[in-house]
Amino acid sequence: VAALPTLRLVVTGHVDHGKSTLIGRLLHDTDALPEGKEEGIRAACKRRGMPFEYGFLLDALQAERDQGITIDTTQIWFRTAARTVVIIDAPGHRDFVRNMLTGAAQADAAILVVDAEEGVREQTRRHGALLALIGVKQVVVAVNKMDRVGYDAARFAALSADIRAYLAKLELAPAAIVPIVARDGDNIASPSGNMPWHDGPTILRAMDALHVATDPGETPLRLPIQDIYKFDERRILVGRVESGRLAAGDTLLFSPHNVTAKVARIEGWPDLPGQSAGPGDCVGFTLDDQVFVERGSIASHLQAPPKETDVCRARILWLDRQPLQAGRRLTLRLTTASHAVHVQSIDGVTDLDSLEMAPATEVTQLALGHVTLRSARLMALDDDPALARTGRFALVDGDRVVAAGRASMAGYADQRAL
Numbered sequence: 001v002a003a004l005p006t007l008r009l010v011v012t013g014h015v016d017h018g019k020s021t022l023i024g025r026l027l028h029d030t031d032a033l034p035e036g037k038e039e040g041i042r043a044a045c046k047r048r049g050m051p052f053e054y055g056f057l058l059d060a061l062q063a064e065r066d067q068g069i070t071i072d073t074t075q076i077w078f079r080t081a082a083r084t085v086v087i088i089d090a091p092g093h094r095d096f097v098r099n100m101l102t103g104a105a106q107a108d109a110a111i112l113v114v115d116a117e118e119g120v121r122e123q124t125r126r127h128g129a130l131l132a133l134i135g136v137k138q139v140v141v142a143v144n145k146m147d148r149v150g151y152d153a154a155r156f157a158a159l160s161a162d163i164r165a166y167l168a169k170l171e172l173a174p175a176a177i178v179p180i181v182a183r184d185g186d187n188i189a190s191p192s193g194n195m196p197w198h199d200g201p202t203i204l205r206a207m208d209a210l211h212v213a214t215d216p217g218e219t220p221l222r223l224p225i226q227d228i229y230k231f232d233e234r235r236i237l238v239g240r241v242e243s244g245r246l247a248a249g250d251t252l253l254f255s256p257h258n259v260t261a262k263v264a265r266i267e268g269w270p271d272l273p274g275q276s277a278g279p280g281d282c283v284g285f286t287l288d289d290q291v292f293v294e295r296g297s298i299a300s301h302l303q304a305p306p307k308e309t310d311v312c313r314a315r316i317l318w319l320d321r322q323p324l325q326a327g328r329r330l331t332l333r334l335t336t337a338s339h340a341v342h343v344q345s346i347d348g349v350t351d352l353d354s355l356e357m358a359p360a361t362e363v364t365q366l367a368l369g370h371v372t373l374r375s376a377r378l379m380a381l382d383d384d385p386a387l388a389r390t391g392r393f394a395l396v397d398g399d400r401v402v403a404a405g406r407a408s409m410a411g412y413a414d415q416r417a418l
């Protein structure tokens, strides 16, 4: 069987709106659970006299994953007709928000779960803003617990309009809005008999319609260098292709150092036959010239490089308890690069309810701030939404992630000196 393209998914939404139940149900409905797992948990529930919940399946898998019991459980995944869907982060994880942002977890798409009875709540708004911020453009909204509102089409239509209006302010258009009952499996893998009025897709169908990172599309090459190994005479550069395509013979430009060299050979890295690599592929390659390259250098083609600057505007989600003020010194981590930066100014704060921006002198915890950052040396970055992976960053204080953000060059010129 040919491998299906992998879709990396995060499941977000307000607490108790049904994220774990939805994931548990997806694993159940796609036969993705290890043999005997569900039966074991059902039996344990019965022994303790408690009702079975689909959310327990996820809890059990996560516990095993965290303890590293078996290789198989290091990733939680299921298959649809056209995709392998890997849940790169799931609720319940204490550092869910932080994980989403550090770059380790880079999603192709998100499911935003909204309780049909409760509607849009604080975390619905915050997670929506977060998805917009980190550049996850593909969002499937699951309106859950439709059983609690009598499977009512009018309630669903009203809620859909609310959600659409909020996401529109974030410049997000949902790929689909699906009315579901996660607990019972309505509109998850198969269309619900309780909601014959729904003319859109099920959750699984909606997954199949999403794009995966392995579609190279028209995006330019971005290959952040992760490591450089020396073997005998050879120097092998290693990294992950974040967008575009790399081929032997290509002339590469390394930013921010502004040096060029040709790809001599793409070395046989796991699973990578041939002499070219696309998005998501980890590659090792050699150059025809010993130019200066280090961890954090971003390789691109000459005609479409990232920008170079020592100053940028940024939208950030501030995570730390202690508010952010101008003058603060932090480390900006963007892909594999680290830069010493300081906050030159606080330019405003956006209210998460109204999404209006107001002037401010500090950014408090979980507020969306607009700041200007200045770095000691040139940084290579992208501010094009199509290149979100080389435009989003984390701000770090020591080893604590204190913010996630995206860079914008509005008002500043590219400082590349070719």
Ligand code: GDP
Pocket: 013, 014, 015, 016, 017, 018, 019, 020, 021, 022, 053, 055, 091, 144, 145, 146, 147, 148, 180, 181, 182, 183, 184
């Ligand atoms: P999470 O915090 O978002 O992960 O929410 P959970 O998946 O833990 O669900 C919270 C509660 O809602 C649990 O008691 C579930 O059994 C319940 N629940 C989840 N989905 C549904 C549903 O479709 N209908 C009803 N009535 N209850 C549900």
